[in-house]
Amino acid sequence: MSHEERRQAIIRYLEEHLSPARYRHSLEVGRLARELARRFGVQEEGAELAGLWHDAAKEVPMAEQQAWARKAGLDADIIRYAPQVLHGPLAAERWKELFGELPGDEAILEAVATHTTGAAGMGKVALTVFVADFLEEGHGTGASPEAQEAAQAKTLEEAGFFVAKAKLAHLAAHGRWIAPDLLFCYNYLWSRARGEE
Numbered sequence: 237m238s239h240e241e242r243r244q245a246i247i248r249y250l251e252e253h254l255s256p257a258r259y260r261h262s263l264e265v266g267r268l269a270r271e272l273a274r275r276f277g278v279q280e281e282g283a284e285l286a287g288l289w290h291d292a293a294k295e296v297p298m299a300e301q302q303a304w305a306r307k308a309g310l311d312a313d314i315i316r317y318a319p320q321v322l323h324g325p326l327a328a329e330r331w332k333e334l335f336g337e338l339p340g341d342e343a344i345l346e347a348v349a350t351h352t353t354g355a356a357g358m359g360k361v362a363l364t365v366f367v368a369d370f371l372e373e374g375h376g377t378g379a380s381p382e383a384q385e386a387a388q389a390k391t392l393e394e395a396g397f398f399v400a401k402a403k404l405a406h407l408a409a410h411g412r413w414i415a416p417d418l419l420f421c422y423n424y425l426w427s428r429a430r431g432e433e
């Protein structure tokens with residue numbers, strides 16, 4: 237299947253499985269991820285497909301997402317305290333069912349699975365989706381200062397750091413439980429944004 241064929245298949249799937257607002261969000265994240273990839277020298281086609289697909293499982297009923305996560309052996313605290321994270325790993329699973337696991341898809345699957353919390357050591361395709369998703373949501377609420385900060389970053393790692401910082405601050409400000417991957421992601425990007433390995 238060529239890139240364009242997969243792109244079309246994904247768009248058809250999203251149109252069938254998502255609300256109009258979530259569908260538009262997905263198209264925009266795909267477009268933004270590709271734009272960021274071009275700007276920062278990341279594999280553009282992978283970034284676009286991952287951006288399009290990232291929320292493919294977002295509207296699966298929560299009980300179904302949690303039942304799947306328990307069966308897949310995901311962390312019990314995540315299932316209980318941060319179930320809004322589960323649609324990422326579930327979407328990565330659905331991708332494999334639909335398209336199989338082609339060589340080179342690892343970066344896409346990682347991006348889809350980690351798009352909500354990020355992760356320590358996350359790759360560049362994953363970073364483009366992590367940032368694009370945040371920018372698109374920030375745009376909807378009238379370009380928040382956090383989204384502006386991320387949009388003006390000089391490197392992809394710096395943009396990702398601003399996103400992790402904003403997500404962490406938001407959760408803490410509301411007294412919410414914080415998924416460990418977000419903390420690890422924050423620390424990882426903190427050092428990468430300073431050019432450390």
Ligand SMILES: [Fe+2]
Nearest residue numbers: 290291294352
């Ligand atoms: Fe999402």
Ligand SMILES: [Fe+2]
Nearest residue numbers: 261290291369
């Ligand atoms: Fe999203």
